[in-house]
Amino acid sequence: MKKHFIALVTIAFLQSLVFGQSSSDRMDFEAYDPPSSLVTPEHIITKSKYPFIDIHSHHWRMADQDLSELIGQMDKMNMQVINNLSGRGGPALKAMMDNVKKYGYEKRITIFTNIELRSIDEADWVENTVKQIEFDHANGACGLKIYKSQGMDNKDSKGNRIKISDPRIKPIWEKCAELNMPVLIHAADPKQFWEPYDSLNERWLELKTHPNRKKDPKEYTWEQIISEQHDLFKQNPKTKFIAAHMGWFPNDLAKLGTLLDQMPNMYVEIGAVIAELGRQPRFARKFFEKYQDRILFGKDSYQTDEYPTYFRVLESDDEYFPYYKRYHAFWRMYGLNLPDEVLKKVYYKNALSLLPNIDKSQFPD
Numbered sequence: 001m002k003k004h005f006i007a008l009v010t011i012a013f014l015q016s017l018v019f020g021q022s023s024s025d026r027m028d029f030e031a032y033d034p035p036s037s038l039v040t041p042e043h044i045i046t047k048s049k050y051p052f053i054d055i056h057s058h059h060w061r062m063a064d065q066d067l068s069e070l071i072g073q074m075d076k077m078n079m080q081v082i083n084n085l086s087g088r089g090g091p092a093l094k095a096m097m098d099n100v101k102k103y104g105y106e107k108r109i110t111i112f113t114n115i116e117l118r119s120i121d122e123a124d125w126v127e128n129t130v131k132q133i134e135f136d137h138a139n140g141a142c143g144l145k146i147y148k149s150q151g152m153d154n155k156d157s158k159g160n161r162i163k164i165s166d167p168r169i170k171p172i173w174e175k176c177a178e179l180n181m182p183v184l185i186h187a188a189d190p191k192q193f194w195e196p197y198d199s200l201n202e203r204w205l206e207l208k209t210h211p212n213r214k215k216d217p218k219e220y221t222w223e224q225i226i227s228e229q230h231d232l233f234k235q236n237p238k239t240k241f242i243a244a245h246m247g248w249f250p251n252d253l254a255k256l257g258t259l260l261d262q263m264p265n266m267y268v269e270i271g272a273v274i275a276e277l278g279r280q281p282r283f284a285r286k287f288f289e290k291y292q293d294r295i296l297f298g299k300d301s302y303q304t305d306e307y308p309t310y311f312r313v314l315e316s317d318d319e320y321f322p323y324y325k326r327y328h329a330f331w332r333m334y335g336l337n338l339p340d341e342v343l344k345k346v347y348y349k350n351a352l353s354l355l356p357n358i359d360k361s362q363f364p365d
C-alpha cells in the first residue's frame with residue numbers, strides 16, 4: 001500500500017516536470033479581476049453631503065468655454081466652487097476671467113495663475129514675474145499653481161535643473177504671501193515610479209500602461225525632489241503652500257503628520273490619492289480628525305463620473321468597494337465615515353480660510 005502511494009506521487013511529480021503547469025491553472029494578474037460576492041450595505045453617493053470646493057481642477061479653454069454647461073455639471077454633484085489651476089497668467093488669465101464675468105459666475109469659479117520658470121536666467125525675470133503676478137491678482141487670480149515639471153524637470157539656460165527651492169524664485173513666494181495668494185504645488189510623483197519595474201512594484205500596472213511615467217533615479221531621486229519641496233516650505237514660512245496629492249505621502253500618513261507638524265504653512269489636498277485613503281479607513285479617519293484644518297478637497301482630473309467614489313470614501317461606511325482605475329488600485333476600499341465637522345472643513349471651510357475672496361454665504365455654517 002505504502003509502496004503504491006509513493007509510486008503514484010512519483011509519477012505525478014515526473015508528469016509535472018515534463019508537462020509543466022497546465023495553462024488553465026495560470027492566470028494573468030491583469031485578467032484576474034473577479035466581481036466581489038460580498039453582500040453588504042451600499043451607498044452610491046452622486047451628490048456630496050455638503051457643498052464643496054474643488055481646489056484642484058484644470059480647464060485650459062476657460063476663455064471661450066460654455067460655462068453654463070460646467071456649472072450645470074457642478075450643481076448635479078453639489079460642487080459650489082471650482083478652482084481652475086490652469087490660469088496661465090497675463091492676458092490669457094484676463095480672458096478667462098472676462099468669460100467668467102460675462103456668464104456671471106464669479107462666485108462659482110476661481111482661478112490660480114501660472115508662471116514661467118525656464119526663463120529664470122533672464123536679467124529681468126524677477127521684475128517681470130512679480131509684475132505679472134500683480135497684474136493677475138488685480139484681474140482676480142487668487143493663487144499660484146506650480147506644475148510638476150517646474151518642481152522636477154525644468155532646466156535653466158545652462159541646462160541645470162531648476163530646484164523648486166532655488167533662491168532666485170524667493171521674491172515670487174514673498175509676493176504671493178504679500179497678496180495672500182496660496183501656492184498649490186505638485187512636486188515629484190508616486191515613489192514607485194522611481195523603483196524597479198518588477199513584481200514588487202505596487203504601481204507595476206500603471207508603469208506598464210504608462211511607461212513614460214518611469215523615472216530614472218540617476219537623474220534625480222524621489223527623496224531629492226520631495227526634500228527640495230520641503231526646503232521651499234521651510235524657507236518661506238509666510239507663504240501658504242498646498243501640497244498636491246497629499247505631498248505624495250498618502251500611503252504614510254504618520255510621516256505626513258510629522259511634516260504638517262513641522263511646517264505650519266503646509267496644507268494638502270487629496271486629488272488622485274483617494275484609493276490610498278480608502279485602503280486604510282481607520283488610520284486615515286484618525287489622520288483626518290487630527291489634521292482636519294489642513295486638508296482640502298481636490299480631484300485633479302475633471303471627470304464628473306469619478307467624484308461619487310470620492311464622496312463614498314469620505315462620507316460612507318461602505319466596505320470593500322472598487323476604485324475606478326485598476327492601475328491606481330488593484331485593491332478595494334472602505335469608507336472613512338468622516339464626522340460632519342471634519343467633512344465640512346475638508347469640503348469647504350479650509351478652502352474658504354485660504355481663499356478669503358470666495359463668498360462664504362454660499363456655504364452652511
Ligand SMILES: [Zn+2]
Pocket residue numbers: 056058186300
Ligand atoms: Zn493637477
